[in-house]
Amino acid sequence: MMLSNYFPIPMSMSLNSWSDALSQWYLFGLPLGLVVIAAIPLVFIALYALTYGVYGERKISAFMQDRLGPMEVGKWGILQTLADILKLLQKEDIVNTNADKFLFVVGPGILFVGSFMAFAVLPFGPAFIGADLNVGLFYAIGIVALEVVGILAAGWGSNNKWALYGAIRSVAQIVSYEIPAAIAILCGAMMAGTLSMQQFNILQQGEYGFLHFFLFQNPIAWLPFIIYFIASLAETNRAPFDIPEAESELVAGYFTEYSGMKFAVIFLAEYGSMFMVSAIISVVFLGGWNSPLPNIGSFALNDWTTGPVWGAAWIILKGFFFIFLQMWLRWTLPRLRVDQLMYVCWKVLTPFAFVAFVLTAVWEIYM
Amino acid sequence: MSEYFRNIASSTSTILTGMGITLKHFFNAFKRKGEAGIEESGYFGQVDGLVTLQYPREAIPTPDNARYRLHNDIEDCIGCGQCVRACPIECITMETIKVTKADLETCGKTSGGQQKRFWIPVFDIDIAKCMTCGICVSVCPTACLTHTKVSDFTEFDREHMIYHFGNLSRIEADLMRKKAEEEKKAAPAKPAPKAKPAPKPKPAQQPNASSNNE
Numbered sequence: 050m051m052l053s054n055y056f057p058i059p060m061s062m063s064l065n066s067w068s069d070a071l072s073q074w075y076l077f078g079l080p081l082g083l084v085v086i087a088a089i090p091l092v093f094i095a096l097y098a099l100t101y102g103v104y105g106e107r108k109i110s111a112f113m114q115d116r117l118g119p120m121e122v123g124k125w126g127i128l129q130t131l132a133d134i135l136k137l138l139q140k141e142d143i144v145n146t147n148a149d150k151f152l153f154v155v156g157p158g159i160l161f162v163g164s165f166m167a168f169a170v171l172p173f174g175p176a177f178i179g180a181d182l183n184v185g186l187f188y189a190i191g192i193v194a195l196e197v198v199g200i201l202a203a204g205w206g207s208n209n210k211w212a213l214y215g216a217i218r219s220v221a222q223i224v225s226y227e228i229p230a231a232i233a234i235l236c237g238a239m240m241a242g243t244l245s246m247q248q249f250n251i252l253q254q255g256e257y258g259f260l261h262f263f264l265f266q267n268p269i270a271w272l273p274f275i276i277y278f279i280a281s282l283a284e285t286n287r288a289p290f291d292i293p294e295a296e297s298e299l300v301a302g303y304f305t306e307y308s309g310m311k312f313a314v315i316f317l318a319e320y321g322s323m324f325m326v327s328a329i330i331s332v333v334f335l336g337g338w339n340s341p342l343p344n345i346g347s348f349a350l351n352d353w354t355t356g357p358v359w360g361a362a363w364i365i366l367k368g369f370f371f372i373f374l375q376m377w378l379r380w381t382l383p384r385l386r387v388d389q390l391m392y393v394c395w396k397v398l399t400p401f402a403f404v405a406f407v408l409t410a411v412w413e414i415y416m
Numbered sequence: 417m418s419e420y421f422r423n424i425a426s427s428t429s430t431i432l433t434g435m436g437i438t439l440k441h442f443f444n445a446f447k448r449k450g451e452a453g454i455e456e457s458g459y460f461g462q463v464d465g466l467v468t469l470q471y472p473r474e475a476i477p478t479p480d481n482a483r484y485r486l487h488n489d490i491e492d493c494i495g496c497g498q499c500v501r502a503c504p505i506e507c508i509t510m511e512t513i514k515v516t517k518a519d520l521e522t523c524g525k526t527s528g529g530q531q532k533r534f535w536i537p538v539f540d541i542d543i544a545k546c547m548t549c550g551i552c553v554s555v556c557p558t559a560c561l562t563h564t565k566v567s568d569f570t571e572f573d574r575e576h577m578i579y580h581f582g583n584l585s586r587i588e589a590d591l592m593r594k595k596a597e598e599e600k601k602a603a604p605a606k607p608a609p610k611a612k613p614a615p616k617p618k619p620a621q622q623p624n625a626s627s628n629n630e
Contacts, residue, residue, distance in 0.1 A: 112445035113438045117468040377442075381434040397424065 064247060067176040067357060086179055090168035098320035101369060103130045106376050113380040140309040148306065149206040156203030157307065157314040163195030164321040170246050171328050174338045174360030178247055185246035186238060189329055190231055193284070193322060197223050200293070203315070204303035215302025219293030222390060223284050229398035230280035233273035236402075236409040237263055237333035240270070250337035258343035258351045262336040267412055272405040274334045276398050278371070281326035283394070285319065288379035292387060327371035328364060338364040440464070475568075483548055483563035486541050488581040492526045492560035495534030499552035499561055507545035508552060511538035511582075513592045516599045526558050537582045537589035543569065544577035 074082030104119070104127070111118030119126030144153055170185035172178040182188055197220050204216020238244055240263045241252050255261035264270050283290035286302075294302035304315045331337055338360030342350035354363075385393070441464070450462030469476065478484065495512040512534040515523045523532045553561050571577050584592065 109442065112442045112466075115441055115445070115449070115465065115467045117466060117470070120470060377435060377438060378431075381438045382431065396420075 064175055065178055065181055068178055094321045098317050099130045102320040109376050110380045137309055137313045142309040145306055147208045152202040152206030156199050156206055157311045159202060160196055160199030161314050161318040163199055164318040166192045167325045172246050172250055172337060174357045176357035181247050184244045186244045200303050207306035209306050211299040212303050212305045215293045215299045219303055225394045226280045226283040229276050229402040232402035232406050233277035236273035236405050239409050239413050240267055246332055249332050253336040253339050256344040256351050259341035264334040269405060269408045276402050277330055285322050285326055287375050289382040289385050290390060291384055323372055324368050327368040330371055331367035335367055478565045478567050482565045483550055484567040485564050485569050487562055487564045488539055489560040490581045490583045492558045493536055494532050494558055495536045498555045502551045502555045505545050507542040509540040512536055514596045516595045528558055535584055535592045537584040539581040541579045543579055
C-alpha cells in the first residue's frame with residue numbers, strides 16, 4: 050500500500066494508464082512524474098539519434114554506395130557515434146565576434162524546443178502519451194513550425210552570408226510546404242473525424258490488422274499519404290529538398306558557424322523532427338501503435354501483438370521505416386534547384402492536395 | 417497540360433528506378449565484390465558488392481616485379497660508390513675504408529667471386545627521400561642493391577626512415593681505419609696505384625656500354 054504511493058505501478062492496461070499514473074506521482078510534494086514523462090521522449094530522441102539516426106544513416110549510406118561505413122571504433126564501428134559525441138563535447142564553443150550573440154545562442158535552443166515540444170502529443174503506445182490533447186494533430190503541425198524561427202535566428206545571428214542564405218531558403222521552403230502537408234493531413238483528419246492522436250489510433254484498431262489503417266480504408270488515401278510524405282521531406286530539410294544545407298553550395302547552410310554542443314543540438318533537433326514527421330504519418334495513415342498483423346483463424350496474431358509494449362514497438366518501428374525511406378531517398382536523388390522546389394510545391398503538390406481533399410470529402414459524405 | 421502530367425509520370429518512374437538501384441546495392445552489401453584482377457575474364461561481371469579494402473588488415477599483394485623499398489645486400493657490396501654518384505637526389509650516404517693486404521682474406525669475396533677491397537662502415541639510404549627511380553640499382557656492378565616488394569614502410573619518426581646497411585661496428589671501423597693508415601704510412605708509394613685499379617676498372621667497364629657517362 051505504501052509502495053504504490055511512491056512508485057506508479059500501472060494496475061490496468063487501459064488507455065494512457067501509464068502516463069496518467071506517472072502524472073499523478075508526487076515525490077515530496079513535487080510533480081516528479083511529469084518530469085519523467087517529459088524526460089522519456091527526450092531520452093528516446095537522444096538514443097535514437099545516436100544509434101539509428103547517425104550510425105544507421107552512415108551505415109545505410111555506405112551500403113548503398115558499396116562502402117563499409119564506420120568500422121574502426123568497436124565491432125562494426127558501433128561506438129563511432131559515442132566517439133563523435135565525445136569529440137563534440139571537447140570542441141571549442143565558438144561564437145564569432147560579429148555574430149548577433151543573443152540570436153546565435155538562442156537559435157539552436159528554439160530549434161530543439163520546437164522539435165521536442167511536438168513529442169508531447171506523440172502516442173508511444175496505448176498506455177503512454179505526453180498530453181492527449183483533443184487538438185493533438187493540429188498542435189503537432191503548429192509547434193513544428195516554430196522551428197522556422199529557430200532556423201532564421203541561427204542563420205541571421207551567424208552574420209554569415211552562407212548561413213543567411215541557408216536560413217532564408219529553409220524558411221521559404223518550410224512555410225511553402227506546410228500548405229500541401231497541412232491539407233494532406235486534413236484528409237486524414239476528415240477520415241477520422243477527430244484531431245486527437247490517441248483517437249486516431251483507436252479508430253484504426255481492428256482484428257484485420259492493416260486493413261483497418263486509413264491508408265487502406267479509402268481508395269484515395271494514398272494520394273494525401275504520398276503528398277504528406279514528400280512535403281515532410283521538405284519540412285525536415287531532407288534530400289532531395291536539402292537546399293538549405295546544400296553542402297556543395299552553402300558549406301552547411303544555417304548552421305555553418307556552429308561548433309561543439311550547439312552543433313550537436315541542431316543535429317538532435319533535425320533527427321527529432323525526422324522522427325516526428327514519420328510518427329505523424331504513421332499515426333494518421335498507418336495505424337500508429339496498432340499491429341498490422343491480422344487475426345487468421347485460430348492464429349490471433351493481432352491480439353497477440355497488441356499491448357502497451359507492443360504498441361510502443363510498433364510505432365517506433367513504423368517511424369523507423371519512414372526514416373529509412375527518407376535515408377533511402379537521400380542517397381538516391383540529387384538535390385533540387387530552388388525553382389524546381391517551388392514548382393513541386395505550388396504547381397504539383399498543392400493542387401493535388403486540394404484534389405485529394407475534395408475527393409476524400411466526397412468519399413466520406415457519400416460512402 | 418499533357419506535358420505537366422508526362423513530367424509527373426516520368427519523374428515518378430525515374431525516382432522508382434533510382435530507388436530500385438540503390439536498394440539493390442543496399443542488399444548487395446552482404447557480399448564482397450570479387451577478387452578478379454583486370455586481366456581476368458570475369459572482371460566486368462563482378463560489379464555488385466562492397467569494394468572497400470580495410471587496408472592495414474587486408475591488402476592487395478604487390479606484384480613480383482614491384483619496385484619499392486631499396487635493400488642492399490651488404491655481403492655482396494664492393495663499396496664502389498656508383499650508386500652514390502648515380503642517385504639524383506643524393507639519398508645514399510657511403511663511407512669506405514680500404515682493406516689492408518693482410519685483411520683481404522677476412523674481408524672475403526662477393527657471391528660472384530669478386531674480391532672485396534673496402535670495408536663499408538656506413539651505407540645509409542634515406543628512404544624518405546628516395547623516389548624509386550631505380551638508377552642506383554641499374555648501375556650496381558654486383559647487383560647487391562635491389563628494389564623489394566615492400567611498399568608500406570611508414571614510420572612515426574623521420575629518423576627511422578634512414579636505413580643503415582653498414583656491416584661494421586664503430587669499434588671495428590676505428591680499428592680498420594687505423595690499420596689502413598698504418599699500411600699507408602708503411603708503404604706510401606706502392607699502395608696508391610694498387611688501390612686505384614680496384615675501383616677504376618669497374619667504373620670504366622660500365623660506362624663503356626653506355627659511353628656517355630664520361
